[in-house]
Amino acid sequence: MLRPWQVTLSERIDPERGTPIYMQIIHALIRDIETGRLASGTYLPSSRELANALGVNRKTVVLAYEDLIAQGWLSTEGTRGTMVSRSLPTGTSSQTATPEPEQRVEQTHYRFAEPPARALALPGGRGIKLDEGAPDGRLFPADQLARAYRSAINRASRANRMQYRDPRGSDSLREQVAEMLRSQRGLPVTPANICITRGSQNGLFLALQVLIEPGDAVIVEELTYEPAVAAIRALGGKVIPVRLDEEGIDVAEVEAMCRRHSVRAIFVTPHHQFPTTIAMRPERRLQLLEVARQFGVAVIEDDYDHEFHFQSQPLLPMAGYAPGQVIYLGSMSKLLLPALRIGYLAAPEKVIDAVAHRVSLTDGMGNTVTEETAAELIANGELRRHARKAWRVYAERRQSFAALLDAHLGDRVDFAVPDGGLAFWVKFRGDIDAIEQRAQAQGLRFASHRSFMARDSADKGLRLGFASLDDGEAARAVSALAEAAR
Amino acid sequence: MLRPWQVTLSERIDPERGTPIYMQIIHALIRDIETGRLASGTYLPSSRELANALGVNRKTVVLAYEDLIAQGWLSTEGTRGTMVSRSLPTGTSSQTATPEPEQRVEQTHYRFAEPPARALALPGGRGIKLDEGAPDGRLFPADQLARAYRSAINRASRANRMQYRDPRGSDSLREQVAEMLRSQRGLPVTPANICITRGSQNGLFLALQVLIEPGDAVIVEELTYEPAVAAIRALGGKVIPVRLDEEGIDVAEVEAMCRRHSVRAIFVTPHHQFPTTIAMRPERRLQLLEVARQFGVAVIEDDYDHEFHFQSQPLLPMAGYAPGQVIYLGSMSKLLLPALRIGYLAAPEKVIDAVAHRVSLTDGMGNTVTEETAAELIANGELRRHARKAWRVYAERRQSFAALLDAHLGDRVDFAVPDGGLAFWVKFRGDIDAIEQRAQAQGLRFASHRSFMARDSADKGLRLGFASLDDGEAARAVSALAEAAR
Numbered sequence: 001m002l003r004p005w006q007v008t009l010s011e012r013i014d015p016e017r018g019t020p021i022y023m024q025i026i027h028a029l030i031r032d033i034e035t036g037r038l039a040s041g042t043y044l045p046s047s048r049e050l051a052n053a054l055g056v057n058r059k060t061v062v063l064a065y066e067d068l069i070a071q072g073w074l075s076t077e078g079t080r081g082t083m084v085s086r087s088l089p090t091g092t093s094s095q096t097a098t099p100e101p102e103q104r105v106e107q108t109h110y111r112f113a114e115p116p117a118r119a120l121a122l123p124g125g126r127g128i129k130l131d132e133g134a135p136d137g138r139l140f141p142a143d144q145l146a147r148a149y150r151s152a153i154n155r156a157s158r159a160n161r162m163q164y165r166d167p168r169g170s171d172s173l174r175e176q177v178a179e180m181l182r183s184q185r186g187l188p189v190t191p192a193n194i195c196i197t198r199g200s201q202n203g204l205f206l207a208l209q210v211l212i213e214p215g216d217a218v219i220v221e222e223l224t225y226e227p228a229v230a231a232i233r234a235l236g237g238k239v240i241p242v243r244l245d246e247e248g249i250d251v252a253e254v255e256a257m258c259r260r261h262s263v264r265a266i267f268v269t270p271h272h273q274f275p276t277t278i279a280m281r282p283e284r285r286l287q288l289l290e291v292a293r294q295f296g297v298a299v300i301e302d303d304y305d306h307e308f309h310f311q312s313q314p315l316l317p318m319a320g321y322a323p324g325q326v327i328y329l330g331s332m333s334k335l336l337l338p339a340l341r342i343g344y345l346a347a348p349e350k351v352i353d354a355v356a357h358r359v360s361l362t363d364g365m366g367n368t369v370t371e372e373t374a375a376e377l378i379a380n381g382e383l384r385r386h387a388r389k390a391w392r393v394y395a396e397r398r399q400s401f402a403a404l405l406d407a408h409l410g411d412r413v414d415f416a417v418p419d420g421g422l423a424f425w426v427k428f429r430g431d432i433d434a435i436e437q438r439a440q441a442q443g444l445r446f447a448s449h450r451s452f453m454a455r456d457s458a459d460k461g462l463r464l465g466f467a468s469l470d471d472g473e474a475a476r477a478v479s480a481l482a483e484a485a486r
Numbered sequence: 487m488l489r490p491w492q493v494t495l496s497e498r499i500d501p502e503r504g505t506p507i508y509m510q511i512i513h514a515l516i517r518d519i520e521t522g523r524l525a526s527g528t529y530l531p532s533s534r535e536l537a538n539a540l541g542v543n544r545k546t547v548v549l550a551y552e553d554l555i556a557q558g559w560l561s562t563e564g565t566r567g568t569m570v571s572r573s574l575p576t577g578t579s580s581q582t583a584t585p586e587p588e589q590r591v592e593q594t595h596y597r598f599a600e601p602p603a604r605a606l607a608l609p610g611g612r613g614i615k616l617d618e619g620a621p622d623g624r625l626f627p628a629d630q631l632a633r634a635y636r637s638a639i640n641r642a643s644r645a646n647r648m649q650y651r652d653p654r655g656s657d658s659l660r661e662q663v664a665e666m667l668r669s670q671r672g673l674p675v676t677p678a679n680i681c682i683t684r685g686s687q688n689g690l691f692l693a694l695q696v697l698i699e700p701g702d703a704v705i706v707e708e709l710t711y712e713p714a715v716a717a718i719r720a721l722g723g724k725v726i727p728v729r730l731d732e733e734g735i736d737v738a739e740v741e742a743m744c745r746r747h748s749v750r751a752i753f754v755t756p757h758h759q760f761p762t763t764i765a766m767r768p769e770r771r772l773q774l775l776e777v778a779r780q781f782g783v784a785v786i787e788d789d790y791d792h793e794f795h796f797q798s799q800p801l802l803p804m805a806g807y808a809p810g811q812v813i814y815l816g817s818m819s820k821l822l823l824p825a826l827r828i829g830y831l832a833a834p835e836k837v838i839d840a841v842a843h844r845v846s847l848t849d850g851m852g853n854t855v856t857e858e859t860a861a862e863l864i865a866n867g868e869l870r871r872h873a874r875k876a877w878r879v880y881a882e883r884r885q886s887f888a889a890l891l892d893a894h895l896g897d898r899v900d901f902a903v904p905d906g907g908l909a910f911w912v913k914f915r916g917d918i919d920a921i922e923q924r925a926q927a928q929g930l931r932f933a934s935h936r937s938f939m940a941r942d943s944a945d946k947g948l949r950l951g952f953a954s955l956d957d958g959e960a961a962r963a964v965s966a967l968a969e970a971a972r
Contacts (some may be wrong), residue, residue, distance in 0.1 A: 034807065107834065109778070109810050121851075186512060313552075338651075
């Protein structure tokens with residue numbers, strides 16, 4: 001016959017639930033101690049009796065009792081069997097009514113910062129996706145990647161390099177990146193000037209951590225990358241959007257803002273402006289550097305897709321001619337694969353040391369195996385071979401995407417074929433909100449024009465990535481968009 | 487014959503420098519435009535003339551001119567050759583004296599937060615290392631890891647999953663982790679309650695981001711993990727250390743601090759207290775949860791090496807019986823490999839959504855390939871097999887390390903063999919500062935006792951990891967330490 005307490009216990013044990021029964025018994029007993037249903041000093045039924053009452057194997061109850069004894073919840077003083085430890089406090093009656101853990105998991109009894117209504121990542125789902133300029137992951141040879149991983153694992157394992165390591169990243173990748181930045185982008189750097197990051201966004205987050213304190217201001221282009229704006233705000237920074245034209249950021253406004261606010265950094269994407277794709281003209285670059293120098297402000301130069309310039313050689317980063325003024329961010333997400341999360345930050349050595357400290361706080365260090373894999377792919381030339389191949393594919397896709405936009409959207413849109421980067425910036429003649437709604441209703445997934453706008457007066461447009469879509473996918477995406485813009 | 491400007495140019499081109507000559511020419515010209523040595527509208531020498539003057543191949547100069555034209559620095563108006571673009575501003579004389587980029591890279595013209603004098607990571611170098619409780623990376627079968635990577639890459643590549651993804655982490659790993667937490671640790675969770683992190687530290691950093699704003703307070707144990715303290719401070723939080731005894735944190739002091747400060751979170755390591763290795767007793771757990779509930783404060787439970795408990799089954803996390811009060815942090819660093827940076831955070835779904843937003847800001851998302859590799863290793867049972875093997879090895883090393891400490895340090899130290907975790911907490915009878923200095927002088931690398939102390943009145947001791955050392959290494963390390971403590 002069940003005693004009243006055994007009745008409530010047996011009602012709460014459910015073999016159908018995912019949790020093992022022995023674990024359920026443990027939790028139910030802890031819960032009953034916590035709530036005072038089982039007072040300290042109370043003797044429990046024998047394992048045989050409880051097993052019968054619950055209709056479970058006796059061994060299950062024995063296991064649960066043993067664990068609870070080892071953990072100090074129960075004890076076996078004397079000979080009268082198992083009791084609730086005398087040291088435990090007596091539960092408060094206020095909790096007797098609170099539900100079991102399984103029902104409680106969605107209740108929180110503390111305050112936390114709610115996420116914004118619109119997520120920063122592209123909406124998930126099964127519809128046709130128009131990303132913001134991602135590469136085509138299918139182009140990268142999986143075999144080469146797996147081989148590079150194997151070789152990196154073997155080397156790292158032999159050298160016992162799978163432990164906690166340098167927060168700046170693995171030596172071999174820092175050497176490869178420094179060499180690449182020196183020879184291909186003209187940055188006067190050594191490995192001491194490099195910190196490996198988990199992508200450009202991580203580089204930005206780390207740079208902001210060393211540059212700003214709550215209340216400091218950061219200038220951004222009025223059309224920009226939303227996660228950058230969100231990162232500045234999350235760190236307590238004030239975001240100051242500045243006008244943008246076809247030649248780049250309006251430096252006169254930058255200067256005016258530097259006079260008015262405590263500006264600590266200017267975040268720009270001079271190579272392929274995000275989202276508009278335009279390159280910042282040399283005169284703007286020089287003027288911007290001059291203002292930055294004058295006010296002692298760091299320029300954060302995000303060169304997120306350096307390799308993919310189609311009209312000429314890639315433009316040289318400002319960090320090449322003003323290394324003491326610029327914190328340079330790069331990424332292998334576009335060149336290799338976004339999923340590997342490899343980026344880098346280049347700056348004077350003492351800034352790198354400050355950034356490395358922030359790495360220690362933020363995530364400790366990078367993924368050594370992946371970093372050594374990336375170093376291997378640079379060293380063995382595979383990455384270069386892939387870059388050449390991807391460049392040719394994307395150059396073609398850029399042309400066919402332009403043709404598709406012309407054919408399907410014709411005079412309902414304004415766009416220029418971008419000189420570089422993996423996306424088009426497209427402005428619609430019609431009501432963009434209505435077009436977006438219709439496009440979403442058709443299952444098209446894309447970033448809203450609002451996501452790019454750091455101020456209301458900025459241009460409204462969509463950034464349409466062409467590189468990740470093969471011909472058929474591009475045709476379907478553009479025709480769905482055209483349908484929505486009709 | 488060289489014109490004066492060509493003289494200064496040729497002096498600055500150096501074939502011995504790492505940067506390619508054509509890149510050096512580009513930078514020297516940009517630099518001369520920037521400083522006004524080359525005014526806008528100035529005609530440059532022909533490529534042949536400049537090549538002769540510099541003693542380089544003419545093609546090199548042609549390449550440099552072409553790039554500078556494409557980028558807008560030079561132009562070819564009319565027929566008189568190449569000129570500095572008329573649109574460029576005239577350089578300011580104030581800069582004519584500033585050195586070349588290669589000499590300038592270590593000068594910064596902006597303010598940034600200097601790192602602390604003592605780095606958080608264990609000092610690098612070649613000496614004998616006594617870590618804080620790292621696993622032995624050599625035990626993990628490199629072959630199994632490489633095979634799992636290959637299989638994950640193939641699957642991810644076929645399904646085109648190498649793109650930007652869910653900031654909460656890959657579905658397959660979240661499912662495996664939820665199942666593992668449910669069945670082995672009794673947490674009432676589904677994949678919606680899981681966010682994959684880049685290790686425990688990253689989990690803590692993300693949790694803090696959603697819990698605190700500048701000025702809020704976080705309670706820590708008076709002996710604790712230094713990067714946790716640093717992360718709280720970096721996010722503007724106030725650190726409140728609370729007394730610790732053999733049963734865990736002093737809950738009466740926790741309560742007093744909650745009354746006095748705006749406490750938003752309590753960071754604890756209840757399973758194997760870091761650094762002292764003690765387990766928090768059941769009564770303290772219940773009292774702590776009660777205080778947390780009363781003041782609406784989140785408990786951050788860091789269960790960083792759950793699997794390695796030697797005296798009994800691992801103790802059940804508080805998150806199992808109080809899921810709405812506890813943000814649970816786990817890691818695969820100890821079980822698998824630190825270098826893979828895989829951890830997880832378990833919390834109510836709406837908290838996970840808030841954390842996912844912070845992932846978007848901090849590093850965008852995790853390393854999908856590594857996450858799927860980890861999921862594969864859980865699913866195919868390799869991780870469990872490895873855990874059993876590692877457990878046996880560490881259980882033996884724990885005994886032999888205790889014997890070594892007894893034999894070499896005898897009554898000069900105080901320690902207990904830890905019930906769980908991968909380190910000993912050792913208090914020295916002598917002057918700890920002097921002992922540390924002598925040990926460092928002998929090339930021993932270890933974390934200073936100061937790194938654990940969140941307040942001055944806390945105990946002084948060293949945390950000595952035993953798991954990563956084989957018998958010979960352990961003997962060398964302990965005898966070096968004994969030498970220093972003599």
